[in-house]
Amino acid sequence: MAILDILNYPDPRLHTVAAPVKTVDARIRRLVDDMAETMYAAPGIGLAATQVNVHEQVIVIDTSEDKRDLKVFINPRIVNACGKQQYEEGCLSVPGVYETVTRAESITVEALGHDGQPFTLDAEGLLAVCIQHEMDHLLGKVFVEYLSPLKQSRIKNKMKKRQRDR
Ligand code: QAP
Ligand code: CO
Numbered sequence: 001m002a003i004l005d006i007l008n009y010p011d012p013r014l015h016t017v018a019a020p021v022k023t024v025d026a027r028i029r030r031l032v033d034d035m036a037e038t039m040y041a042a043p044g045i046g047l048a049a050t051q052v053n054v055h056e057q058v059i060v061i062d063t064s065e066d067k068r069d070l071k072v073f074i075n076p077r078i079v080n081a082c083g084k085q086q087y088e089e090g091c092l093s094v095p096g097v098y099e100t101v102t103r104a105e106s107i108t109v110e111a112l113g114h115d116g117q118p119f120t121l122d123a124e125g126l127l128a129v130c131i132q133h134e135m136d137h138l139l140g141k142v143f144v145e146y147l148s149p150l151k152q153s154r155i156k157n158k159m160k161k162r163q164r165d166r
Contacts, residue, residue, distance in 0.1 A: 001034055001037045002034045003037055003038050004034050004035065004038045005052065005053070006038065006051050006092050007051055007053055008094075008095070008159060009093050009094045009155070009156075009159055010156050010159060010160070011093075013050075013053055014050060014051070014137070014140065014142055015140040015141075015142075016050060016055045017138070017139055017140045018048075018049060018050055018055045018057045018137075018138040018139075018140075019056055019057065020057050021112070023116070024115070028074065029114060031054060031056075032072050032074075032114050034052075035047050035049065035052060035058065035060045036060045036072075038052065039062065040062070040067060044092045045061065045062060045063045045130055046059065046062075046131075046133060046134045047060050047092060048137030048138055049138070050137040050138055057074060057075045057076065058073070059072070059073040059074075059076060059135070059138070060072055060073075061127070061130050061134060063126050063127050071127075072113055072114040073109065073111040073131070073134070073135075074111055074112040075111060076110070076111035076138075077109065077111070078107050078108070078109050078131075078132070078135065079109070080107065080108040081107045081108075082105065082106055083104060084102055084103070084105055085103060085104070085125070085129065087101060087103065087126065087129045089101050089129065089133055089143050091143055091144075093142065094144060094155065094159065096158075097144065097155055097159075099144065099147055099151070101129075101133075101147075103128070104128060104132065105124060105125075106122065106123065107122075107123055107124075107128045107131060108120060108121070108122050108123075109123065109131055
């Protein structure tokens with residue numbers, strides 16, 4: 001297992017659209033393991049392959065209290081969404097920035113698991129927010145893009161300044 005480097009906003013590679021995984025083979029299983037290790041080390045509750053500069057549709061999420069409930073989504077699709085909720089989101093690619101975003105309250109998602117087997121999951125609350133946030137990454141979208149242009153440019157400047165100062 002390995003801890004992978006996470007791209008930092010506003011890195012243009014974060015806007016790459018991820019391709020579907022063709023077969024869940026040893027390479028994808030290693031990617032999943034490395035992404036999980038990277039997410040737990042951060043620590044974070046979700047990570048998309050886009051954030052580690054791999055442009056394939058792979059997501060890992062663990063919103064549990066005891067961090068022993070890893071969820072893997074390969075080629076995820078939202079097949080139903082309803083309601084609205086607001087949640088203060090963060091992102092491992094935008095460290096130190098937390099902003100409120102409105103998303104669906106409950107969703108049904110279809111995906112392949114780490115073993116390549118299809119499954120369907122109903123999610124609500126934080127898990128539903130996290131799935132939608134990570135699926136946006138696979139489309140090349142970062143949560144700050146839901147904010148006003150003024151907030152976006154402030155966040156961009158903050159991130160660029162921080163990278164200069166490192
Ligand atoms: C996405 O984000 C998410 O700024 C996952 O300094 C977050 O794991 C979905 C993190 C909230 C829904 C609600 C962020 C760690 C982790 C930071 C994360 C930071 C250190 C973010
Ligand atoms: Co994120």
